Amino acid sequence: MTRSTWHRLKARLSSLFSRAALAIPLFLCVLGPAFPAHAATKEELKLGERIYREGILPSGERLRVNLHGEPAAPGLTFTCASCHLRSGLGAFDEGVYVPAINGEKLFKPLPRTYKGIVLNEGAEPPLRPAYTEAALIEALRHGKDPNGRQLSASMPQYQFEEKDLKLLVAYLKSLSVEFSPGISEDRIRIATVVSDDLPPAKRDALFTTLTFFVNLKNGQIKGFGNPRSGSKSRLMAENMLPSRELVTKSLSLARWVLRGSPDTWRAQLEEYYRNDPVFAMVGGAVNGSWQPIHQFCEQNGIPSIFPATDLPVLSENDWYTLYQSKGFYQEGESAAHFLAQKQVNETALVEIVRESPQGKALAAGFRHAWQELGQIAPVTVSLPAGEKLEAKALQSAMEKAGEGGRAVRLLVWDDASALPALALFKEKLRPEALVLSGRYLGESLWTLPEPVRGFTYLTYPYIFMPLPKPVMGRTLIPEDTKQAMRKGEVPVRSETQQVIAQTNAVTQLLSLLLMDLKGNYYRDNLLDVAGMMTDQPHPLFGRLSFGTGQRYASKGCYVVQLGPGTNPELVKQTGWSAQ
Structure with a gap:
């Protein structure tokens, strides 16, 4: 703990x-x-x-x-x-x-x-x-x-x-004299943020899960205050809402949709907030970096709890956003620790980096950890946005690094568009080890060419457990996923499932936080209470660790390999390593 x-x-x-x-x-x-x-x-x-x-x-x-x-x-x-x-x-x-x-x-x-x-x-x-x-x-x-x-x-x-x-x-x-904005005599006002280019399935999964949670909590509050609800309903409500002050306040959820370029998001957020001040922002998801929302929350003193983002802002001093993990950066760190343990003399390291937020975050996490481990910097080849990774260019980089007969280890921080180029490794030239990001490949990781699977390692930031039967959004779980879950230990494959799991974690944490506030509705108190929490289970990231000033709750990542066949399994090569 x-x-x-x-x-x-x-x-x-x-x-x-x-x-x-x-x-x-x-x-x-x-x-x-x-x-x-x-x-x-x-x-x-x-x-x-x-x-x-x-x-x-x-x-x-x-x-x-x-x-x-x-x-x-x-x-x-x-x-x-x-x-x-x-x-x-x-x-x-x-x-x-x-x-x-x-x-x-x-x-x-x-x-x-x-x-x-x-x-x-x-x-x-x-x-x-x-x-x-x-x-x-x-x-x-x-x-x-x-x-x-x-x-x-x-x-x-x-x-x-x-x-x-x-x-x-x-x-x-x-200090903490008047309740923070978003709190009224009978209501706690919260908001969630999405960008308009978020895939509809993800957006709907997020909204449906949060709305279910809000409706459930408000129903409990009505049950507590309704003399006709019966003693059992009142007892259940008291057990679910032990803070007597909390049962006097309903939850209200605002949906803030950000449109157009991220450069314009800050002005849109300010306008939303001017018209409808909220106590906290919960969950949310955007295409790209969370930075514009992070900065808005930091400068306005608004807690942002567990946005579903793989591109968080990394800061040792900022206070108001609590992330589920460091995202892609954390995968890069895990790859560095994995390779350093297997490092041998006379081995060259080549890094192919897509000029995208995801590729840059993976490379930044890797280089930071690699340097801290005292390793020699890799040879880096940048891959401009929109330019396809070609097999010839990859082969050229490999041959140059492997001059003199040196073994080569290859990092490819790119999305699924890189997979066709990896077919060249069916030939004589091949790296000693190839490292890819499982999260960046997305659902395409299951289509990794079979000839390269034996020497390819994937960073994988999710635990190997089935999603528990969710309290919220249960109708969003596809039937084929339910069947897979019944078979036992399976990874979560669908990005929509991941959004559901992360949003469920938000609702569970928020429920605990609101109860532990004990009627003291101050934004800094919300985050103080989070810092004092014990470890909490998470359907994707295993366990979340909290502490005063800690802003990245999940600290682990697997390194895995993909098994053979058309319906392959992921095979762990490391434990759930925490950096």
Whole structure:
């Protein structure tokens, strides 16, 4: 199971301190007369946000802390967000409670609750009073709560100057105070995005699966609120929707269709959002890169959950899009690790790269991993878009690389149009190994010429399991696929089936996330909750691993070979390797 940043922080701290019971843990700020009452500017809020998230002061220096006698450490190690999360709503994990410190919670008394229900409000004293300026300074600098009690050993004592503290206070006053756009008293508004050139079968599979999910959830909500539905229906609804607040809100799905060139998509997205603000974007699929949608979500702070894309944006810093995998890039990485394990001296490596988004992503993933493994860069031959791979050109590249009798390994990052050229390998000249992308070949991988199958290896990013009987979109599974599934272990061959499987994964994840929000409808909280999730099963990618800041949930890929015959099987050559 992938551990979150909080898990790692907790392990570090436990090596320094014996953990005391977390009395009334953190703090952070408060309203007070010493702080001017003027509204913070956007620039001031950005500076406060940087202190909170990164531990970096306006001067560019890192925030310094003391840890009960330990030497001061860089604030980057103990940022507010590392424990209280981006939303400021904290967490309860493995018996450790990290309280909310957002503006909505911090400046009010902390009531006693049980499973989210306030106990004897007015009769029982609160766990702590609202923070005041003096209490805030005491908590920050000396680790004491408003009652004068010492906070947990895990609570850092910050070396703050008042001007920097003021910036942090201003940011926290604005943090997770009002619900995010797309949330109303009785509705959660979500959207899915497709491009108009998406094949109709894929588009319909996506829309049908999401619509089925929305209708199912709304039906459960009606069952919960309808006194005529009977006790069994109400009990089922309560079990399916354990968040009492959630049963007051129905789901509403908007379909955003992007038309024309990707260069125009950003303006179309802005127009859709202006007319119909949504809480999050779920699923979706376009022909080509997801980059225009990714950038739109990043700049508008809109979560995008599990788009069905093989061309995600690769970033270590972006936050708002959660992908199912790295797509083609990940296959390239897996090919590099596979070949490096089989590497021998005096072997040449030739790479044929189609000048397409898919070919470039495969090549980029391969080269990055290949370089990290300390290998010599391959000889690369570019194949312009629209130009067919010719057998003569392929043979020429092979002969040049194999001068002196060297064995040649060949990577062909191209689609099914490359398959006819591979017929030359029936002759004397042939590579020691040929590597292709199973995903890029698509359903044509099953037509790979039989004479080359013995030395051809395919990157294959899907697990070898039948699709489970789906909860959503069950009428979209073709009868021949159902029959194949009954026979046992089979790969998923249809691209439409893949879209269904990926969209089903979206609905299952979204259902869990909405329940775990516990009525706190803040977009950053949606992604904070995702980062704290345990591993989840996936019908295509096996298991999805989550963690704070992780944006690519599936990390594995097989390398396979195609067996003989007209109805061949895929034969695994590696395990489900994670890069």
